[in-house]
Amino acid sequence: MLEKTYDAEGVEPAIRESWEKADAFRAGAGASADAEPFSIVIPPPNVTGSLHMGHALNNTLQDVLVRFERMRGKDVLWQPGMDHAGIATQMVVERQMMERQEPDRRKIGRDAFVEKVWAWKAESGGVIVNQLKRLGCSCDWSRQRFTMDDGLSKAVTKVFVNLYKEGLIYKDQRLVNWDPALLTAISDLEVLPVEVEGQLWHLRYPLEGNGRSITVATTRPETMLGDSAVAVHPNDERYADMIGEYVVLPLVGRRIPIIADEYADPEAGSGAVKITPAHDFNDFEVGRRHNLPVISVMDAEANISLKNNEAFLNELAPSSKLTHIIDELDGLDRFTARALVVSLLEERELLEKTEDHTHTVPHGDRSNVPIEPFLTEQWYVNAKALATPAIADVKNGRTTIVPKHWEKTYFDWMENIQPWCISRQLWWGHRIPAWYGPDDEIFVEETEEEAAAAALRHYGEETELKRDDDVLDTWFSSALWPFSTLGWPDETPELSRYYPTAVLVTAFDIIFFWVARMMMMGLHFMGNEPFQKVFIHGIVRDEKGAKMSKSKGNIVDPLELIDEYGADALRFTMASLTTPGQDVKPSRARIEGSRNFGTKIWNAARFCEMNDCRPDPDFDPQAVSETVNRWILTEAAKASSEVTVALESFRFNDACEAAYRFVWDSFCDWYLELIKPVFADGSEAAKAETRATAAHVLGIILRLLHPFMPFITEALWKELSAGKDGLLALSKWPAPDFADADAAEEINWLVELVGAIRSVRSEMNVPTASKTQLVALTKDDVLLTRLQRHEPAVERLARVEGIAANGDAPRQAAQIVVGGATFALPLAGIIDFSAEEARLKKEIDRVENEISRIDSKLANENFVARAPEDVVQAERDKRAAYQEDGKRLSAALERLKQAA
RNA sequence: GGGCGGUUAGCUCAGCUGGUCAGAGCACCUGGUUUACACCCAGGGGGUCGGGAGUUCGAACCUCUCACCGCCCACCA
Numbered sequence: 015m016l017e018k019t020y021d022a023e024g025v026e027p028a029i030r031e032s033w034e035k036a037d038a039f040r041a042g043a044g045a046s047a048d049a050e051p052f053s054i055v056i057p058p059p060n061v062t063g064s065l066h067m068g069h070a071l072n073n074t075l076q077d078v079l080v081r082f083e084r085m086r087g088k089d090v091l092w093q094p095g096m097d098h099a100g101i102a103t104q105m106v107v108e109r110q111m112m113e114r115q116e117p118d119r120r121k122i123g124r125d126a127f128v129e130k131v132w133a134w135k136a137e138s139g140g141v142i143v144n145q146l147k148r149l150g151c152s153c154d155w156s157r158q159r160f161t162m163d164d165g166l167s168k169a170v171t172k173v174f175v176n177l178y179k180e181g182l183i184y185k186d187q188r189l190v191n192w193d194p195a196l197l198t199a200i201s202d203l204e205v206l207p208v209e210v211e212g213q214l215w216h217l218r219y220p221l222e223g224n225g226r227s228i229t230v231a232t233t234r235p236e237t238m239l240g241d242s243a244v245a246v247h248p249n250d251e252r253y254a255d256m257i258g259e260y261v262v263l264p265l266v267g268r269r270i271p272i273i274a275d276e277y278a279d280p281e282a283g284s285g286a287v288k289i290t291p292a293h294d295f296n297d298f299e300v301g302r303r304h305n306l307p308v309i310s311v312m313d314a315e316a317n318i319s320l321k322n323n324e325a326f327l328n329e330l331a332p333s334s335k336l337t338h339i340i341d342e343l344d345g346l347d348r349f350t351a352r353a354l355v356v357s358l359l360e361e362r363e364l365l366e367k368t369e370d371h372t373h374t375v376p377h378g379d380r381s382n383v384p385i386e387p388f389l390t391e392q393w394y395v396n397a398k399a400l401a402t403p404a405i406a407d408v409k410n411g412r413t414t415i416v417p418k419h420w421e422k423t424y425f426d427w428m429e430n431i432q433p434w435c436i437s438r439q440l441w442w443g444h445r446i447p448a449w450y451g452p453d454d455e456i457f458v459e460e461t462e463e464e465a466a467a468a469a470l471r472h473y474g475e476e477t478e479l480k481r482d483d484d485v486l487d488t489w490f491s492s493a494l495w496p497f498s499t500l501g502w503p504d505e506t507p508e509l510s511r512y513y514p515t516a517v518l519v520t521a522f523d524i525i526f527f528w529v530a531r532m533m534m535m536g537l538h539f540m541g542n543e544p545f546q547k548v549f550i551h552g553i554v555r556d557e558k559g560a561k562m563s564k565s566k567g568n569i570v571d572p573l574e575l576i577d578e579y580g581a582d583a584l585r586f587t588m589a590s591l592t593t594p595g596q597d598v599k600p601s602r603a604r605i606e607g608s609r610n611f612g613t614k615i616w617n618a619a620r621f622c623e624m625n626d627c628r629p630d631p632d633f634d635p636q637a638v639s640e641t642v643n644r645w646i647l648t649e650a651a652k653a654s655s656e657v658t659v660a661l662e663s664f665r666f667n668d669a670c671e672a673a674y675r676f677v678w679d680s681f682c683d684w685y686l687e688l689i690k691p692v693f694a695d696g697s698e699a700a701k702a703e704t705r706a707t708a709a710h711v712l713g714i715i716l717r718l719l720h721p722f723m724p725f726i727t728e729a730l731w732k733e734l735s736a737g738k739d740g741l742l743a744l745s746k747w748p749a750p751d752f753a754d755a756d757a758a759e760e761i762n763w764l765v766e767l768v769g770a771i772r773s774v775r776s777e778m779n780v781p782t783a784s785k786t787q788l789v790a791l792t793k794d795d796v797l798l799t800r801l802q803r804h805e806p807a808v809e810r811l812a813r814v815e816g817i818a819a820n821g822d823a824p825r826q827a828a829q830i831v832v833g834g835a836t837f838a839l840p841l842a843g844i845i846d847f848s849a850e851e852a853r854l855k856k857e858i859d860r861v862e863n864e865i866s867r868i869d870s871k872l873a874n875e876n877f878v879a880r881a882p883e884d885v886v887q888a889e890r891d892k893r894a895a896y897q898e899d900g901k902r903l904s905a906a907l908e909r910l911k912q913a914a
Numbered sequence: 915g916g917g918c919g920g921u922u923a924g925c926u927c928a929g930c931u932g933g934u935c936a937g938a939g940c941a942c943c944u945g946g947u948u949u950a951c952a953c954c955c956a957g958g959g960g961g962u963c964g965g966g967a968g969u970u971c972g973a974a975c976c977u978c979u980c981a982c983c984g985c986c987c988a989c990c991a
Contacts, residue, residue: 019953207989214991231991283991296989373990419918423986426917430987522986557926559984590939593928595919597984601926603940610953621950667928671938682951690949769957776957782946810948876971885933885972892934 016623016733020616020726022580029728030147036741039152041091041508044744049089053512054080055496056092056153057520057528058161060099061135062106065145067554067562068521070572071598074588075551075666076519077151081721082661083516084152085747091512092152093499095159096140100443100488101196101380107134107442124441124483131442145573150581150724152743159499161491162444169498170444170491171460173539178448178458182396183436185456189298190435192388194316194348195381198439199392201487202432203527205385207374214371215356216284218364219244222260222269228253229366231283233373234293235359236318236352239266239343240326242306243289248274250285264364265339265355267331273304292325292389308389316386318351320344348386393437393446393484400534401428407533413543416664417594420522420550427526434531436487443485450480493531496544518545521553549664552597559599575605582723583609589722590670611674612726615719618682619712619730625693627709629735635710635752640692640700641803643707644757646685649676650714655750657718673718681711684765691806709734714748763833764804770830771812771839777853778828780844785815789824792835814839825913829854829906834895836902847914854907861900868893 037043054076059069076092084090107130108119119127146153159166177183190199215235218227228244244261246253257274277300278287291301292310301308309329313319320326320340339358343351359365376385405428407413408421415421437446449457449465455472457479459465469477491498496518500509514536520529529548536544555561556568563569575584584600586608591598635647653676660669685708692704712734716727720742731742739745771788780786788808790801798819801808805817826845827838868889871877878886 016950018951216991233991279991281991285991287991371991423918426987526987553985561985591927594930596927597919599926601940604926606953607939610951613953614951617951617954619950624950663930665930668930671928675938683955686950687948687955694949772956773958776945779945782948782956813948871972874971878971880971881933888933 016616016620016730018620020580020612020729022582022612022725023577025729026148026150026581026725029725030150032728032732032741033152033743034155036744037156038741038743039092039154040156041154041512042089044084045087045089049087051091051511051516052080052083052088053091053093053515054517054519055499055515056094057518057524058095058097058159058492058495059142059146060102061096061139061160062099062102063142065142065149065572067570067572067600069142069146070149070584071551071554071588071592072519072521073146073149073151074585075549075592077149077585077724078589078666078669078721079517079519079661080152081724081743082747084743085717085720085745087746089511091154091157091508093157093159093512093515094143094146094151094153094155095495095499096142096161097488097492098160098162098443100438100440100485101198103131103135103139104440104442105196105380107131110134119441127441148573148576148581150585152724157499161488161495161498165501166491166494166498167444168460169494169502170486171447172503173494173535174444174447174486174490175458175460176539177395182399184394184396185391186394186433187389187391189292189295189387189389190392191376191378192314192316192386192390193378193381193383194314194386194388195383196378196440197314199388199390199435199437200378200380200385201435201489204379205376206379208377209372209374211370211372212375214283214369216366216368217264217288217359218366219261219264219288220364221256221272222262224259226256228256228261228272228286229284230286230288232288233371234290234352235355236348237290237293237311238263238288238355239318239320240290240292240309240311241266241268241270241288242291242301242309242329243270243304244272244286245275245278245289245300246272246286247276247278247280250278250280252280253286264362265358268329269331271304273300275300275303293387295387298387310389312348312386312388314388316348318343318346318348392435393448395434395436395490397431397434397534400538401431401530403537404428404530404533407537407543413533413545413548415548415550417550419595420525420548423522424525424530428530431530434487436490437482437484438487439483440485443488444491446482446484446486448482450482451477489527489531492528493535494539496532496536497540502539513540514543515545517547517549519549519551522550523553525550550595551592552595555597555599557599557601559597570600579605579609580612580725582612582726585724586611586670586722589666590674592666594664611678612723614678614682615715615723616726616730618677618686618715619734621686622708622712623734625705625708627705627712629709629713629739630706633706633710635707638703638707640703640707641757641760642685642688642692642807643704644752644754645761646681646707646711647752648754648758649680649685650711650748651750651752652676653680654714654718654748658747658750661721670722673715673722677715677719681715684761685711687811688761688764688807691810695806716742717745717748760800763800764807767832767837768808768812770832771808771814771837774828774830774839774853775813778841778845778849780839780841782813784844785809785813786839786841787816787818787824788812788814789818789820789822789827789838789840790835791823791829791838792819794835797833797835823909827910827913829903829909831857831899831902831906834898836906838906847910851907851910851914854903854910858900858903858907861896861903865893865896865900868896 080090080092191205193200212233214231214233216229216231218229220227230244241263256272259272260269261272263270277296289297289300291298291306291308307329309325311318311326321344378385447458447460451469457465457468459468465479469479496515497513500506500513502509532544560566560568572584583605587600587605638644653672656672657669689704692700716731720727728742808814824838824840826842827840828845828850829836829838871889
């Protein structure tokens, strides 16, 4: 006997164990040899990560699809694994070392540090795997991969070497986004614009020789030390006569030209702009166009660096007597230097004015400090070349993105893609397989031996090589995930079976970081797309719609929700809130609703169990004869079909709704109530058939809901079949193979009749406890037979005692019209004549309104002429039905008046 | 500056190709211990589908326009 309520916390571990024991999620589990493959690669969570609501959403959706397809008999692989998360992990370990007051990484050296990271991973990394299991994720856990595994590292190295040899990876000296806190380059995508309240300083630069000056506006006065020109727009009349003149750069004394360049915007600032090629991306371009020197005035930590700075010193005027200024500024951090430069200029009356100015400043997404454009040599991927096939693949529909509007975002970015900076000045990650000779000749090979061999060929003798210190952007290895996890570069059976994957499920915030790059790499190295479909879901927001973040303090921990409501409740909520293209805002009320739904199913099963409804292996739906049973089988088939269609098109919310309505409305509210009289007073044959049907339909329910609520459904499946049917997770998805329109029509009528009686009783304030007779005012034999057939149900559900079919109207009665017949509820002593009169009049009004609405439609010649015939006919039929109802209601009103 | 979403019941949202599409859950009101379930049952109230214009026989749904909200990209002297 089942407990009275479902105990998620108590049941879930045992269910997980039963799945594990049966190895139910191994690739291809339960599938036949000729099964169609269906594979999904998990978006690998960071090894430092723990389950957040975004993971809960993303992985619920994947698990729904995977369980659904597995039950449909496909050969399913859900490939799990984790990402080494270069910067994030390195930061975690460094912080830990700091907390433990251990010497920092530079002191212990690279090898020792990397060893520490591995030790950290072994000890505290990957807690998320168990959390995903708690969520119920049916990944093939035996195939877990890690981006730093030997196999995946081999793939990374090979890809790097191949791309290098194809000329698609190269080294370049240019400005990069430099993170002065983490001391590494980062890619464009890792830079976040942050709005800050700053100032706009207007600096007066004296012209050489003539006592005039030109004013430039800047938000970064400290970079003026590296100015190499002042630019004005060629058409700007204010400055036309200054073009070609020289400015003597204040504080520094350097002579720099005033140049004409369209980059200068006459509307912005003063119209004249200082050009600092080493510290601004735009200025760098201007500098290139005008062949200006690039004078970096900062070091890697963004401190002012002048004294040992050749670029700076070389451009310094020989006569300059500025050593004290250089002394003062040298070594200051950029913000301190900013203040000092401003005050030095102010002293010299070169500060024209200062304005408050709100602008966005690029920040590092990890360090959250302003990033510095910094001139360094880095490794780049020629993303433009790789993007071309990736664009074509989506254009020609080999990969489709759902919802489709995201394709535009994808195209826009891909078509304007910039070189991808892939080198990072970190220690934790895939070390770049490049070795340098003494003359800086580069040898890119997969192993040190091969590099040495290449060097031998090049130099003609053994030469000592030095390996590149940098590691690769974490996303470089993530980009290979769909094939590296399947064994590439080896030609494994898994690779040929499961690549391309069926669908990638992810949130929109990593389309550029990840999806786009997997497309590029997959197409380049595998020759075809990494996934046939990409399903983009929203992100999880809090109840007010705000993005969840630590700083806002609005983080909801999915594990707490699982503790409180069970994994199924959280999953069902996530899935039912997923409408294509919308963000997800889970609320406790909603999760409670899902939990209640689980309880509802639990109790429905409990009812079945109490009535001895056991699954019968020989049950044949087609042989069923009772109308209610044929009706619920029809409804079950309809629900199966709806859930299937919805899941095939990623309409998770529709799938949930169809299942929910079927279970709660059709099965619990009507079917179980309708069969109670059968169990109480039915024939043995009817009872047996009904038991078998109820058990059968409950089985369908458990299977339909299993992808969404795997724990409770598996638990009930086990309970009800006494373990004889194996795991629900490996059972067959229900086929919508039953339809009986007549039974559906009949039960719908019954539902309508019961509903009408209940309504009128409630409106007439008939005490719940009292029962009334029902008099059918009709001589229609078909209807009367039907009524007789359902007499026990009507009596029970509508609180009726005795059904009279004599057609004589009782004197004091409430009357209703259902399915073309009038029914009276004798309510002598209870009936309120005026209330009933008002009620009937209201009904008549409603019907007449409908009729006149239809009449005006039908009177419209254009409607009759242009609307499709079936639409017009439907209106005519409706009108006829309303007219019949109207007649009966009017007759009922007459009888009431006579009685009064 | 460019682009993309959104605006439907008190709240959170469904509503796929225009013709039972005006819906669900929660909240609310009224009754209720009837052979599972009060995490429940029965009944009920509540919306001129953001404003305006247009297309159409017919618009929550298509077009245009305005307003507001959110997001993404670029730029910011």
